[in-house]
Amino acid sequence: MIAGRRVHFGFPAAARRRCARIAAPLTLLALAACDTPTSMLAGAGRDAVLVERLFWIMLSAAALIWVLVNGIAFYAARTEANPERERVARLFVVWCGMIVPTVVLVALLVGGMLLLRDMRGPRPDFQVTIDGEQYWWRVGYDTPAGRVVTANEIRLPAGRTVGLALASTGVIHSFWAPALGGKMDLIPGRTNRMTLTPLEPGRWGGNCAEFCGTAHAQMRFEVEVMPAPDFDRWLAAEAASARVASDAGLAVFTSAGCGACHAVRGTGNAGTTGPDLTHLASRRTMAAGILPLDRDTLAAWIRDPAALKPGALMPAFPDLKDDAMQPLLDFLTGLK
Numbered sequence: 001m002i003a004g005r006r007v008h009f010g011f012p013a014a015a016r017r018r019c020a021r022i023a024a025p026l027t028l029l030a031l032a033a034c035d036t037p038t039s040m041l042a043g044a045g046r047d048a049v050l051v052e053r054l055f056w057i058m059l060s061a062a063a064l065i066w067v068l069v070n071g072i073a074f075y076a077a078r079t080e081a082n083p084e085r086e087r088v089a090r091l092f093v094v095w096c097g098m099i100v101p102t103v104v105l106v107a108l109l110v111g112g113m114l115l116l117r118d119m120r121g122p123r124p125d126f127q128v129t130i131d132g133e134q135y136w137w138r139v140g141y142d143t144p145a146g147r148v149v150t151a152n153e154i155r156l157p158a159g160r161t162v163g164l165a166l167a168s169t170g171v172i173h174s175f176w177a178p179a180l181g182g183k184m185d186l187i188p189g190r191t192n193r194m195t196l197t198p199l200e201p202g203r204w205g206g207n208c209a210e211f212c213g214t215a216h217a218q219m220r221f222e223v224e225v226m227p228a229p230d231f232d233r234w235l236a237a238e239a240a241s242a243r244v245a246s247d248a249g250l251a252v253f254t255s256a257g258c259g260a261c262h263a264v265r266g267t268g269n270a271g272t273t274g275p276d277l278t279h280l281a282s283r284r285t286m287a288a289g290i291l292p293l294d295r296d297t298l299a300a301w302i303r304d305p306a307a308l309k310p311g312a313l314m315p316a317f318p319d320l321k322d323d324a325m326q327p328l329l330d331f332l333t334g335l336k
């Protein structure tokens, strides 16, 4: 805009309208994806910034080499051969075909190894355990007040380095929050370790990056990076026992056998197969980041989990009558 007049760069009006019609839904899609960015180019963690820098260096070098090679090929195709040029061409093959590529590849190798050393990073300030389940993430923190276990939403303090201990009991998964750092496999029978140093508060998306079964593509997670004091307050609150908003709902939960798989600390339900629900209602999403956590979704999930997420291992409770479901939902949505 210049002095209230639009600048259109000479495109005809019909073309501009067509572009706008295509761009509008695409922009909406892009904005929806911005809710929890999953791009390594978002660069919100120390390691991601290192990887992003390497990406741009390699892309620029590759583009430069591509232009040079094509330029030379174009020049060669338009030039007559003669004995003097043959001599130059042989020298050219030795230098540009052998010596320069060797130097470039060695430089890339050394650069990559230095980057790996840097990504090993500073000593972690604290530890978080991540267990890959089918198909969700068990997240554990050790606090002075006891162990906190939650699912799929990993909260971290900005500016502190966290050590992740990654394990799996069933099949191989892979933990990847591209905006924050590198990728690491979770392998049954061993514990892999990586560090993350989130730089700024915000919410970032992550995915399982190794095919692990039916719901692999629905095995998402979210990392919420908080200002450090907020994180400390959140963790202290998570360490507390569950708040029971409905005794009738707790009775349904216990009698229906939910506690065989789910723990709700302080209520005697201590199952470990499914996600810990002690502070369920403090989460934004359920079913590993694919559904909003609200009353209607919870009810539909309890009636038939596999209908919402094919491959979900939780059994269905299609026969739960409304007079049991409503107090159960009161209980679950009260677990703040």
Ligand code: CUA
Pocket: 132, 135, 172, 173, 174, 208, 209, 210, 211, 212, 213, 215, 216, 217, 219
């Ligand atoms: Cu877990 Cu793919």
